[in-house]
Amino acid sequence: MSRRDILGVVALLAGACVLPFVVSEYRTFQFTLVLVYAIALLGLNILTGYNGQISLGHGAFYAIGAYCAAILMDKYGVPYWATIPVAGAVCLVAGFLFGLPALRLEGLYLALATFALGVSLPQLLKYHHLEAWTGGVQGITITKPDAPAFITELGLALDQDQWLYFFTLAVAVVMFVLARNLLRGRIGRAMVAIRDNHIAAEAMGVDNAMVKSLTFGISAMYTGVAGALSAIAIQFVAPDSFNIFLSITFLVGIVIGGLASISGALYGALFIQFIPNVADEISKAAPWAIFGLFLIGFVYVMPAGVAGAIRMAMARLQRKRQNP
Amino acid sequence: MKLKLIPIAALLAAALASPTALAQKKYDQGASDKEVLVGHINPYSGPASGYGTIGRSIAAYLKKVNEEGGVNGRQINMITYDDGYSPPKTVEMARKLVEQDKVLLIFQPLGTPPNSAIHKYMNAKKVPHLFVATGATKWNDPKAFPWTMGWQPNYQTEAKIYAQHILKTKPNAKIAVLYQNDDYGKDYLKGFHDGLGAKAKTMIVKEASYEVTDPTVDSQMAQLQASGADTFFNITTPKFAAQAVRKAWDSGWKPVHYLNNVSIGVGSVLKPAGLEKSIGLITTSYLKDPTDPQWKDDAAMIGWTAFMKKYYAEGDLTDSFNVYGYAVAKTLVQTIKQAGNDLTRANVMKQAASLRNFEVDVLLPGIKINTSGTDFAPIESVQLSRFDGTTWVRFGEVMGK
Numbered sequence: 001m002s003r004r005d006i007l008g009v010v011a012l013l014a015g016a017c018v019l020p021f022v023v024s025e026y027r028t029f030q031f032t033l034v035l036v037y038a039i040a041l042l043g044l045n046i047l048t049g050y051n052g053q054i055s056l057g058h059g060a061f062y063a064i065g066a067y068c069a070a071i072l073m074d075k076y077g078v079p080y081w082a083t084i085p086v087a088g089a090v091c092l093v094a095g096f097l098f099g100l101p102a103l104r105l106e107g108l109y110l111a112l113a114t115f116a117l118g119v120s121l122p123q124l125l126k127y128h129h130l131e132a133w134t135g136g137v138q139g140i141t142i143t144k145p146d147a148p149a150f151i152t153e154l155g156l157a158l159d160q161d162q163w164l165y166f167f168t169l170a171v172a173v174v175m176f177v178l179a180r181n182l183l184r185g186r187i188g189r190a191m192v193a194i195r196d197n198h199i200a201a202e203a204m205g206v207d208n209a210m211v212k213s214l215t216f217g218i219s220a221m222y223t224g225v226a227g228a229l230s231a232i233a234i235q236f237v238a239p240d241s242f243n244i245f246l247s248i249t250f251l252v253g254i255v256i257g258g259l260a261s262i263s264g265a266l267y268g269a270l271f272i273q274f275i276p277n278v279a280d281e282i283s284k285a286a287p288w289a290i291f292g293l294f295l296i297g298f299v300y301v302m303p304a305g306v307a308g309a310i311r312m313a314m315a316r317l318q319r320k321r322q323n324p
Numbered sequence: 325m326k327l328k329l330i331p332i333a334a335l336l337a338a339a340l341a342s343p344t345a346l347a348q349k350k351y352d353q354g355a356s357d358k359e360v361l362v363g364h365i366n367p368y369s370g371p372a373s374g375y376g377t378i379g380r381s382i383a384a385y386l387k388k389v390n391e392e393g394g395v396n397g398r399q400i401n402m403i404t405y406d407d408g409y410s411p412p413k414t415v416e417m418a419r420k421l422v423e424q425d426k427v428l429l430i431f432q433p434l435g436t437p438p439n440s441a442i443h444k445y446m447n448a449k450k451v452p453h454l455f456v457a458t459g460a461t462k463w464n465d466p467k468a469f470p471w472t473m474g475w476q477p478n479y480q481t482e483a484k485i486y487a488q489h490i491l492k493t494k495p496n497a498k499i500a501v502l503y504q505n506d507d508y509g510k511d512y513l514k515g516f517h518d519g520l521g522a523k524a525k526t527m528i529v530k531e532a533s534y535e536v537t538d539p540t541v542d543s544q545m546a547q548l549q550a551s552g553a554d555t556f557f558n559i560t561t562p563k564f565a566a567q568a569v570r571k572a573w574d575s576g577w578k579p580v581h582y583l584n585n586v587s588i589g590v591g592s593v594l595k596p597a598g599l600e601k602s603i604g605l606i607t608t609s610y611l612k613d614p615t616d617p618q619w620k621d622d623a624a625m626i627g628w629t630a631f632m633k634k635y636y637a638e639g640d641l642t643d644s645f646n647v648y649g650y651a652v653a654k655t656l657v658q659t660i661k662q663a664g665n666d667l668t669r670a671n672v673m674k675q676a677a678s679l680r681n682f683e684v685d686v687l688l689p690g691i692k693i694n695t696s697g698t699d700f701a702p703i704e705s706v707q708l709s710r711f712d713g714t715t716w717v718r719f720g721e722v723m724g725k
Contacts (some may be wrong), residue, residue, distance in 0.1 A: 025566055026423035029418070125539070131506075138507050139411065139437055234412045234439035241411045243371070280406055287406060288369060 016169055028161045029207075029233065030273060034230045039175050039270035041224025041253045042262065048251070048262035050183060051215045052195030054111040057118030061091045061220040061248035063125065063237075065227025070135050070140040070237040075265040078146045080232050084171060085096040088221045089230035095220020099213035122239040139238025142231065165182045168229050175222060180262055182218070191215055192260075223250075256298050258305025267306035271298070330538030348665070354428030355667035360395070360660055362402045363421030365433040375434050377639060379404050381649030381660075382432065384636035386657075387405035395660050403427060404633070409434070418442040422451050429454055429672055431656055432475075433701035436460045436507075439472075439656075447471045454659070455494050455652055455702070457588075457590035462512050464701040470668075473676055473700040474651055477724070479508065479584075480515025481704050482608055485723045486557060486582045487519025488607070490527075491709060494580065498529045502544055505533040512559040526531045529553050535565060540557055545571040555580045562587045566597040573601035581677055583607045593643035594711065600612060604715045611651065612686050616715070624685030626706065651684045655693060656704065658682055 020028040031094075044058050069085035072078040105113050125134050134140070147156075147163035158166070182188055190211045193201035194314065204206050231237050249272050257268025279290035302309035335536040354361040366379030379673045385404060390399045403425050414433060421427045431453035432441050436458045444592060446453035447469050455475035456463055459482075464473035490497050501516065503509035513531070517524045530551035532544035541564050548556065549572075556579040558568050565587035573618050583605045594602040612619050619625040626652055639646050658666075662675040679702060682693040693702045705724030709716040 024423055026419045029419055033416070035429075107593065136543065137437065139440060141440065143444075234413055234415050236415065238411050238437040238440065240409060240435075241441075243410065245370070245408075245410075248457045264437055284368070284404070286408075318721065 013173070013235030016165075016296075017223075025159065025161045028165050032165045032168050032233050033230070033239050034266075034269045035165070035172045036226050036233060037250075037272055039172055039229070039255065039273075040223045040226035040250055040266045040267045041257060041263040042175065042179055043116035043226065044250050045213055045254045045259065045261070045265055046179065046183070046191070046222065046277075047219035048186065048254060049258075050195065051191040051212065051219075051262070053212065053216065054116040054251075055219070055247070056109065056251065057116070057121075057247050058219075058223050058250050059241045059242050059244065060114075060117045061095060061232070062122040062227035062246060062250075063121055063239075063242035064094055064315060065091050066237045066242070067125065067134060067140075067227075068224070069228035069231045070142050070309075073136075073142045073232075074140045075133065081167070083232075084225055084228050088225045091224025091227075092217045092221035094224075096213050096217030098220070099216025102216065103209055104210050115244070115247075117199070118244045122242050125239040125242075133236075139236055139241070141236050144235050145232065146276040160185045164233055168233070171225065171229060175225065176262060176265075179222070181231075183262065187211065187214070193298030251297065254305075256305055257297070258307025258309075261305065261307035263310075264305050265308035271286045350666045350668050350671070351588075352428060352668045353426045355398075357398070359399045359401050360667060361425070363416055363418075363425060363427035364404040364436070365407050365417050365421070365429040365430065365439075366404060369471060370410065372409035372435060375543040375645060376458045377459070377643060378432070378434065378645050378649040381639060381646040382653040383638055384639070385504055385631070385653035388631060389657055392423060395657055398660075400657065400660060402431070407433070407438055409435050409438060409670060412525070414438035414441050415445065422446075422449055428452070428667065428669065431455060432457050432652060434458070436685060438462070442453050442705055443469060443472060445673060450669060451474050452479055452669055452676065453675055455674075457652070459509070459511075461515070466698055466700045471673060473673075473695070473702070474701050475655065476584075476648075477608070477610055477703045477706050478515075478701060479511040480518065481701060481724060482585055482706060483512045483557075483559075484498070484519035485608055485706055485708070486606075487516050488723060489720075490580075490582075491520065491523070494555060496551045497527055497555040498551070499527050499530045499555045499557060499724060500548035500579070501528060501534050501557045502541060502550055502560060503531070504550060504564070505535055505695055508561075508586075509533065509559050514622040516557060518560075533648070534560075536561070537562075541567050543671030544570060545575065545577075549575055549577040549695070553579060557583075557584075558587075559584050560587060560598075562589060562593045563581050565593045569597035569602055569605065575657070581605050585609070587622070588716065590715070599713055602711050605711040606708055607711075607716065608707045609716065611635045611644060611647050611711055612688060614647055614715075615644075628686055647686050651686050654684045655679070655682070688722065690719070 019031060040062055044055060046054050048056055049107040065087040068090050069083035072083045072086060073080060102113055126137050144160050146160055147158040151158055190206045194208055194211060195207055198208055229267055253268030256271045258264030273296050276291055279294065280287040282290045353379055366376060367373055368376040368379065381435060381603050384406060386400050386402050389395065395401060402583050403421060407413040409419050418430060421430055433455050434457040439456045439458055449472055453472040455473060459476060459479050461478045461480045463472055464478065503513050522528055522661060522663060530553060533546050534541045545568060558569055558581060559566060565583060572579065581604065585608050588607045612625055626645060628657045632641055632646060659676045660671065665673050677694050677695045677697050677700065688707050691703065695702050705722050707718050707722050708720050709718040
């Protein structure tokens with residue numbers, strides 16, 4: 001990391017910490033969702049951007065994470081913060097197991113298999129024999145956590161939305177740091193090698209099968225953690241919350257944000273959180289047409305995603321500075 | 325000087341005698357001398373976008389009210405958002421309406437899951453969550469959720485009506501019940517038991533349930549027939565309703581057959597079941613059906629058609645959802661009218677719970693809207709109708725409260 005990068009991250013974090021004190025509760029809630037989506041998008045980006053496996057069913061892992069958190073809180077009285085690692089672990093296993101057979105599938109065929117997962121999960125959640133846990137179509141309502149006592153003792157008065165924002169921010173920072181270390185290391189290089197040329201990767205001693213399944217598992221874990229955070233923030237889970245459109249939205253998010261880019265997850269999250277609302281405000285009659293225009297505009301102007309565009313702009317600026 | 329003081333003294337005296345006589349204006353966020361700001365959430369996109377027309381007809385009706393001078397001199401402005409029938413989006417939109425747009429109340433969010441998602445929030449924020457568009461019974465719970473109110477007859481109310489009709493016409497009936505094993509089915513079943521009261525134990529000879537995932541209900545129907553029942557309450561969604569209606573006829577059982585309002589579509593249920601096999605089915609209704617020829621010369625429906633042509637010309641004149649939107653919007657306007665100049669959230673909720681014999685002209689004749697501090701179910705009466713082979717024919721009195 002160059003000094004400029006470190007400065008950028010510090011400035012971003014400082015801005016993120018000030019944010020809930022200068023915007024309304026509702027905006028704070030929206031930014032909490034942005035952070036949640038950013039974690040989910042990071043997960044999908046690890047799979048699709050770095051490893052080249054397309055998933056149209058990540059909404060399913062998001063749902064599994066959300067239901068883990070909701071069921072643990074509602075039925076077993078587990079504190080909200082403890083549900084996050086459990087949701088992550090469950091999704092890691094689920095993703096790894098799904099990744100094993102999915103290995104045989106490449107490209108579009110894998111996309112179809114994951115699509116099947118995405119469309120079927122909401123219906124499975126309504127399944128009668130699971131109703132005792134899932135609450136069936138009615139879903140589960142959970143209580144929003146208050147800021148813990150030590151925060152008040154520190155002299156900070158945080159309301160529920162602000163506390164949840166900081167909690168989500170902390171989880172997001174941990175997840176981003178972990179992802180960065182993973183992707184910059186041996187496993188990250190193996191992932192990229194498989195994406196670029198899996199035969200060459202195999203020849204260099206990369207265990208393709210293992211790395212691909214593991215990547216699927218890690219990706220699902222990220223999405224599951226995001227799902228759990230979303231359940232806590234929204235205070236409600238129901239099968240209708242996790243329709244196939246959610247999975248497509250995630251894919252839109254990583255492409256717009258920038259494939260194979262860690263910061264891209266954040267830009268993508270901002271896009272999927274705010275652009276539909278902007279579109280809805282521009283036209284009530286055809287909000288999705290407006291959304292489509294935004295989408296085409298972004299893809300046209302920034303073919304490598306927002307992160308790619310920023311990278312290119314930075315590079316150009318630097319070149320200019322070096323040879324004025 | 326003295327003369328000038330007299331009216332002031334009189335006013336003061338009047339004010340002391342009855343504080344409301346002064347008609348002092350009280351406002352919560354979203355209300356002012358000029359306007360009442362109402363929030364609304366509806367699925368305009370997604371799997372339930374067929375209901376989108378309800379939101380558009382409500383908006384059209386409010387436009388008509390505003391053009392005619394508004395309510396008590398105030399315009400009723402409605403902000404409507406699309407939640408795509410997705411509960412997380414409903415939460416976001418409800419928060420936007422309350423915290424950013426600063427509406428006085430939220431009106432008519434649609435669907436049980438979206439409303440469940442904001443149920444706690446609305447009550448914690450003490451913002452009226454009025455006339456929600458779902459048939460679940462849980463919206464009528466003024467003790468635990470004093471800020472939420474339903475509108476249409478709920479499942480339990482409807483089931484109670486069938487129970488009353490059975491008690492009246494066939495007090496010694498032996499009843500069989502088929503129900504879908506989920507919240508919707510159980511809601512109906514509970515209402516039916518409550519309606520029969522102590523006699524439920526002896527009168528209901530057999531209950532059978534099915535799962536939404538079951539391919540058919542044939543085996544359940546065979547069990548029910550074998551029980552020797554002569555009356556059948558059919559709590560099923562369209563696909564299974566068609567199967568049950570057909571089976572009840574084909575097997576030669578032919579009981580007195582009550583079919584829940586969920587599955588009364590002639591095209592979607594009765595045609596597949598066989599129109600001649602559906603003759604004699606009994607169900608309930610509460611709205612005037614725009615396709616029913618008997619309302620051709622009805623003043624209310626002529627008024628509705630004129631309204632549609634003027635304010636919502638692109639709307640479908642055969643779609644009963646547009647009648648629904650018109651009727652529920654009238655209920656909102658009445659509530660705001662009753663609230664007068666005290667447009668606080670508490671008073672809006674109080675007035676919503678003080679609708680007395682309020683009549684909406686597009687409801688069936690004799691159906692009146694009544695609410696109270698302990699009764700948050702506005703429409704609790706319906707009329708029975710019987711299928712004659714081509715259409716549903718209403719009969720008997722309006723039943724219920």
